[in-house]
Amino acid sequence: xxxxxxxxxxxxxxxxxxxxxxxxxxxxxxxxxxxxxxxxxxxxxxxxxxxxxxxxxxxxxxxxxxxxxxxxxxxxxxxxxxxxxxxxxxxxxxxxxxxxxxxxxxxxxxxx
Amino acid sequence: xxxxxxxxxxxxxxxxxxxxxxxxxxxxxxxxxxxxxxxxxxxxxxxxxxxxxxxxxxxxxxxxxxxxxxxxxxxxxxxxxxxxxxxxxxxxxxxxxxxxxxxxxxxxxxxxxxxxxxx
Numbered sequence: 001x002x003x004x005x006x007x008x009x010x011x012x013x014x015x016x017x018x019x020x021x022x023x024x025x026x027x028x029x030x031x032x033x034x035x036x037x038x039x040x041x042x043x044x045x046x047x048x049x050x051x052x053x054x055x056x057x058x059x060x061x062x063x064x065x066x067x068x069x070x071x072x073x074x075x076x077x078x079x080x081x082x083x084x085x086x087x088x089x090x091x092x093x094x095x096x097x098x099x100x101x102x103x104x105x106x107x108x109x110x111x112x
Numbered sequence: 113x114x115x116x117x118x119x120x121x122x123x124x125x126x127x128x129x130x131x132x133x134x135x136x137x138x139x140x141x142x143x144x145x146x147x148x149x150x151x152x153x154x155x156x157x158x159x160x161x162x163x164x165x166x167x168x169x170x171x172x173x174x175x176x177x178x179x180x181x182x183x184x185x186x187x188x189x190x191x192x193x194x195x196x197x198x199x200x201x202x203x204x205x206x207x208x209x210x211x212x213x214x215x216x217x218x219x220x221x222x223x224x225x226x227x228x229x230x231x
Contacts, residue, residue: 096217100171
């Protein structure tokens with residue numbers, strides 16, 4: 001199975017400052033179809049996860065443009081350009097290239 | 113608007129069985145693969161199982177193989193997870209999730225239902 005790791009696991013960020021979360025996979029996430037199926041999910045306190053980013057860098061509908069994704073192969077990054085209070089929560093990366101199983105990173109807790 | 117509502121969670125003894133359900137609305141249920149993903153108390157996310165749009169194909173995590181069965185009733189827009197021989201480590205919030213587009217990977221999630229396995 002593909003192992004996903006994230007760093008840091010905890011990220012305190014002042015309001016208005018940028019934040020960056022790294023995600024690494026134990027093998028390349030480039031699919032035979034040429035796409036890379038790496039997604040980012042946000043889980044606010046007491047809520048279910050919500051997908052923010054799919055295929056490395058595509059924002060889902062309604063996701064603010066302060067969120068951006070980048071990376072390739074085995075190394076990926078989620079950036080928040082200016083953290084707002086609404087961004088508090090746990091962020092997970094997930095790979096959908098080599099499945100089953102779909103595998104998630106351990107999560108990064110972002111707080112103010 | 114997409115809506116997924118899980119139900120059927122509760123307290124069950126080790127070795128017992130439980131079926132959780134997920135009622136879907138706001139999209140053409142029969143066009144999408146569906147997954148179950150769980151989250152233990154204070155823990156991360158663990159994918160459990162996925163079923164194709166037609167119910168012809170299913171996949172399971174190793175932790176679920178032989179004990180859990182995913183199914184769906186497209187006439188009722190409902191997804192199910194039958195869980196047998198439950199263990200304490202199965203205690204978790206169980207989320208159903210709709211797949212993205214024509215793929216299998218989960219995108220939209222329900223609010224979850226809590227399953228507690230304890231004597």
